[in-house]
Amino acid sequence: MLLQCPKLTPLQSRFVASFGTLLLLGLVYWSLSNPHFAYAAELGLDGSGRPRDSEDHIRHGTEQNRLAEDGIEPLSVDEDDRVVERAAVASAISANNAPNQLNIQPSNTTLWVYSQDLLQQAAAPAFSGLPSDPSVKRDLLEQHSDLRRRQDGKTIYISINTCLQPNWNASSVQTGEPPQLTLYVGAASDNSDLGPNGQNQIVQPLMEGFANVSVNANSGTWYIAVSAPALTENYVGVWNYELAVSTDDYYHSADLGDPFLYLVDTDMTAALLVTNNLTQQNASTDVFQEWMHLSPPPFIMFATDADNMGMAGLRNSYCGWSSHQPIAGSQQDTAGRDTNVQMGMITRGLGNKPKEQFYITDLNPSSGYVGVLAQPGNSTKSGSGVVGGGGKIWKPVAWQTKADGNCAMMFNLSFCDEVAYAVPSNTEKYNITQLRDLYDSNTQASYQNFSYSLQQIPCETSADSQYSTVKTCDDCAAAYKEWLCAVSIPRCEDFTNPAPWLQMRNVAQPYYNNNTLLPPDFLNASYTPMPRAPTLEGSPAYNQTYWTALATRSSRNPGLIVDLIQPGPYKEVLPCEDLCYGLVQSCPASLGFGCPYKGRGLEAGYGQRSPNGTITCSYLGAVYDVNSAPDVLAPAFKAIAIAALVALVVGVA
Ligand SMILES: *[C@@H]1O[C@H](CO)[C@@H](O)[C@H](O)[C@H]1NC(C)=O
Ligand SMILES: *[C@@H]1O[C@H](CO)[C@@H](O)[C@H](O)[C@H]1NC(C)=O
Ligand SMILES: *[C@@H]1O[C@H](CO)[C@@H](O)[C@H](O)[C@H]1NC(C)=O
Ligand SMILES: *[C@@H]1O[C@H](CO)[C@@H](O)[C@H](O)[C@H]1NC(C)=O
Ligand SMILES: *[C@@H]1O[C@H](CO)[C@@H](O)[C@H](O)[C@H]1NC(C)=O
Ligand SMILES: *[C@@H]1O[C@H](CO)[C@@H](O)[C@H](O)[C@H]1NC(C)=O
Ligand SMILES: *[C@@H]1O[C@H](CO)[C@@H](O)[C@H](O)[C@H]1NC(C)=O
Ligand SMILES: *[C@@H]1O[C@H](CO)[C@@H](O)[C@H](O)[C@H]1NC(C)=O
Ligand SMILES: *[C@@H]1O[C@H](CO)[C@@H](O)[C@H](O)[C@H]1NC(C)=O
Numbered sequence: 001m002l003l004q005c006p007k008l009t010p011l012q013s014r015f016v017a018s019f020g021t022l023l024l025l026g027l028v029y030w031s032l033s034n035p036h037f038a039y040a041a042e043l044g045l046d047g048s049g050r051p052r053d054s055e056d057h058i059r060h061g062t063e064q065n066r067l068a069e070d071g072i073e074p075l076s077v078d079e080d081d082r083v084v085e086r087a088a089v090a091s092a093i094s095a096n097n098a099p100n101q102l103n104i105q106p107s108n109t110t111l112w113v114y115s116q117d118l119l120q121q122a123a124a125p126a127f128s129g130l131p132s133d134p135s136v137k138r139d140l141l142e143q144h145s146d147l148r149r150r151q152d153g154k155t156i157y158i159s160i161n162t163c164l165q166p167n168w169n170a171s172s173v174q175t176g177e178p179p180q181l182t183l184y185v186g187a188a189s190d191n192s193d194l195g196p197n198g199q200n201q202i203v204q205p206l207m208e209g210f211a212n213v214s215v216n217a218n219s220g221t222w223y224i225a226v227s228a229p230a231l232t233e234n235y236v237g238v239w240n241y242e243l244a245v246s247t248d249d250y251y252h253s254a255d256l257g258d259p260f261l262y263l264v265d266t267d268m269t270a271a272l273l274v275t276n277n278l279t280q281q282n283a284s285t286d287v288f289q290e291w292m293h294l295s296p297p298p299f300i301m302f303a304t305d306a307d308n309m310g311m312a313g314l315r316n317s318y319c320g321w322s323s324h325q326p327i328a329g330s331q332q333d334t335a336g337r338d339t340n341v342q343m344g345m346i347t348r349g350l351g352n353k354p355k356e357q358f359y360i361t362d363l364n365p366s367s368g369y370v371g372v373l374a375q376p377g378n379s380t381k382s383g384s385g386v387v388g389g390g391g392k393i394w395k396p397v398a399w400q401t402k403a404d405g406n407c408a409m410m411f412n413l414s415f416c417d418e419v420a421y422a423v424p425s426n427t428e429k430y431n432i433t434q435l436r437d438l439y440d441s442n443t444q445a446s447y448q449n450f451s452y453s454l455q456q457i458p459c460e461t462s463a464d465s466q467y468s469t470v471k472t473c474d475d476c477a478a479a480y481k482e483w484l485c486a487v488s489i490p491r492c493e494d495f496t497n498p499a500p501w502l503q504m505r506n507v508a509q510p511y512y513n514n515n516t517l518l519p520p521d522f523l524n525a526s527y528t529p530m531p532r533a534p535t536l537e538g539s540p541a542y543n544q545t546y547w548t549a550l551a552t553r554s555s556r557n558p559g560l561i562v563d564l565i566q567p568g569p570y571k572e573v574l575p576c577e578d579l580c581y582g583l584v585q586s587c588p589a590s591l592g593f594g595c596p597y598k599g600r601g602l603e604a605g606y607g608q609r610s611p612n613g614t615i616t617c618s619y620l621g622a623v624y625d626v627n628s629a630p631d632v633l634a635p636a637f638k639a640i641a642i643a644a645l646v647a648l649v650v651g652v653a
């Protein structure tokens with residue numbers, strides 16, 4: 001009987017082909033500028049072009065065929081009538097903290113052996129890592145694992161990433177995803193009876209291409225098995241996975257509870273996202289400064305068209321994302337290479353703490369996307385020999401690009417430096433640089449006039465003559481600036497967006513890009529912006545249409561937006577009413593600020609915050625808190641949403 005040895009087979013050519021076909025988006029791909037990657041697995045090279053430890057280390061164990069001895073039936077007989085045993089021979093795990101990559105056929109199981117030598121190797125040197133731990137949750141986890149480490153013996157951390165998976169091979173649209181691999185770990189040392197029919201084992205099916213298991217171990221040889229299911233209908237091909245074992249920490253990880261990434265806003269072709277605060281320390285501390293000076297920035301991002309089923313089943317796998325690279329930010333991109341993901345450290349946003357920003361361009365209009373935050377290795381080094389070198393993925397975040405083309409993503413202003421959202425625009429008249437200057441200088445000019453007025457108020461004098469004992473002129477100036485930036489630079493949404501909290505604006509102007517007015521029936525429809533206005537005889541309050549009412553016909557800041565920019569009809573995410581109340585409370589009464597009353601203009605001018613994370617009103621530093629990604633973008637749901645949108649437009653027309 002000849003024992004067939006598992007070995008690193010080259011990636012099958014169809015996977016190289018799928019690598020090409022998945023790059024659907026017509027964007028700049030990292031892989032193109034990083035040609036090593038595509039062939040790395042074939043050549044046994046790692047991303048840097050050095051030979052991988054594979055061929056040397058994945059020498060085949062000399063383990064006897066225990067399964068056959070135990071009377072387990074041979075699975076198949078090949079042409080030469082030689083018996084092929086399932087999981088017959090164990091491949092050796094090459095080293096601690098190193099990827100062991102392998103193709104696996106459907107219905108096959110590969111057995112791996114982790115030797116006592118590796119188990120008893122000294123711990124890899126611990127690195128301080130990032131300037132501080134950005135997540136409190138991880139603090140707790142680390143304390144927990146420190147506790148574990150203090151117990152007798154060691155912990156073996158086993159993790160697996162699916163890199164490639166079988167492809168859909170049918171003319172119908174792919175609806176689900178291919179079945180997942182399963183990870184088996186012996187529950188005791190020297191147990192090699194693992195796999196679908198194994199005994200005394202820990203069974204961990206992969207979820208979206210990721211699984212991890214840890215066991216406490218003093219000594220002995222430990223076995224691990226990976227098994228592939230039978231293929232479901234219409235899928236063809238094999239899986240390719242990366243298995244790693246370490247006594248230091250997981251080589252691969254995935255935080256499935258927290259995206260750690262927030263959507264700021266989108267326009268027709270771009271999306272802006274930021275990480276959560278990386279520290280809560282204030283600006284004078286070293287930790288704060290170290291974060292701001294990290295170069296390259298510590299995190300990267302991967303994203304894909306939500307319809308790209310090639311990533312379905314791999315979304316928790318760093319190796320899966322980096323093998324497909326649908327849209328990717330690479331740390332090398334910060335060195336000025338042409339890319340569609342720009343990354344950088346910022347302090348903009350609530351609390352003004354360090355964050356990393358991702359500006360993704362070249363997206364398709366009215367399309368759904370799914371993106372993940374990722375950490376390559378330990379953020380400065382990755383790959384073999386690095387604790388955590390296999391990378392980390394966070395929970396996916398979903399977003400949708402805009403459709404109408406007259407809202408432009410704008411950030412990086414010098415006066416209204418906290419503004420970061422889409423604004424009414426018209427690319428035929430102003431490019432984004434000019435638009436930014438126009439909004440910013442206009443707002444700064446208004447602020448200058450306010451400053452002159454504020455100088456007339458006794459501020460810096462004794463407490464007696466101050467206008468308030470709790471508020472100072474600095475508070476008033478800050479509240480005014482926040483209100484002014486939010487109000488004079490409106491937050492823009494598609495006119496076709498049916499969300500109930502949006503206010504129509506500028507309906508009397510034709511769309512700039514096709515010069516058409518909205519349908520006359522719609523413009524002539526009755527509209528009552530002030531439902532509680534006094535019903536005096538001859539009052540026009542109850543006799544208005546979208547065409548005649550100021551709230552819908554015009555815009556905030558009409559001299560700038562209606563006359564100069566001329567964006568055509570758009571919808572406004574109204575500034576939050578608390579910005580107005582905050583201004584009134586913070587400033588001296590002599591300045592004469594007031595807010596509109598309910599039913600008398602408040603609803604057409606200000607919005608209310610929502611507790612569910614949706615941005616239902618505009619405030620500076622707002623980010624979406626998408627708690628339940630990415631199912632929102634399932635194709636069926638999208639079809640319904642688009643139908644509803646169309647229905648609304650037809651309905652009001
Ligand atoms: C199972 O995998 C091993 C190692 O890759 C291979 O030698 C064997 O031919 C495979 N068996 C089947 C039935 O595919
Ligand atoms: C990452 O690992 C390398 C080598 O293992 C080490 O030199 C480096 O300091 C580590 N970086 C961080 C941020 O932990
Ligand atoms: C994929 O589908 C095509 C067309 O149906 C078929 O000709 C081909 O054999 C299939 N490939 C595999 C590997 O089944
Ligand atoms: C797997 O890893 C996640 C985080 O990456 C961790 O929360 C979880 O506890 C790990 N599972 C096991 C069994 O250690
Ligand atoms: C910085 O933080 C410390 C405490 O963490 C606080 O006492 C101090 O007021 C803060 N400084 C500023 C400028 O916010
Ligand atoms: C960042 O921290 C501030 C407080 O310093 C908090 O208000 C805010 O919600 C945090 N997260 C983000 C994404 O801004
Ligand atoms: C923001 O502005 C600064 C200087 O004003 C510039 O250096 C930087 O590149 C800009 N960032 C982006 C993303 O436009
Ligand atoms: C915007 O237009 C101005 C003047 O035509 C030009 O100098 C500038 O380079 C343009 N900027 C961009 C980003 O296209
Ligand atoms: C500032 O005030 C002057 C004088 O009242 C006025 O002419 C000018 O239009 C104001 N500027 C702005 C931007 O409001």
Ligand SMILES: *[C@@H]1O[C@H](CO)[C@@H](O)[C@H](O)[C@H]1NC(C)=O
Pocket residue numbers: 519520521523524547
């Ligand atoms: C509104 O309707 C009247 C007739 O009913 C029509 O003359 C007018 O043009 C319409 N206005 C608009 C803006 O379509």
Ligand SMILES: *[C@@H]1O[C@H](CO)[C@@H](O)[C@H](O)[C@H]1NC(C)=O
Pocket residue numbers: 543
């Ligand atoms: C509504 O306004 C129009 C002109 O703007 C006028 O002809 C009409 O009589 C008004 N209707 C009522 C009920 O006031």
Ligand SMILES: *[C@@H]1O[C@H](CO)[C@@H](O)[C@H](O)[C@H]1NC(C)=O
Pocket residue numbers: 500609610611612613614616
């Ligand atoms: C969030 O709240 C707003 C109102 O505050 C509501 O209209 C919207 O449907 C809610 N969204 C979700 C996803 O619950």
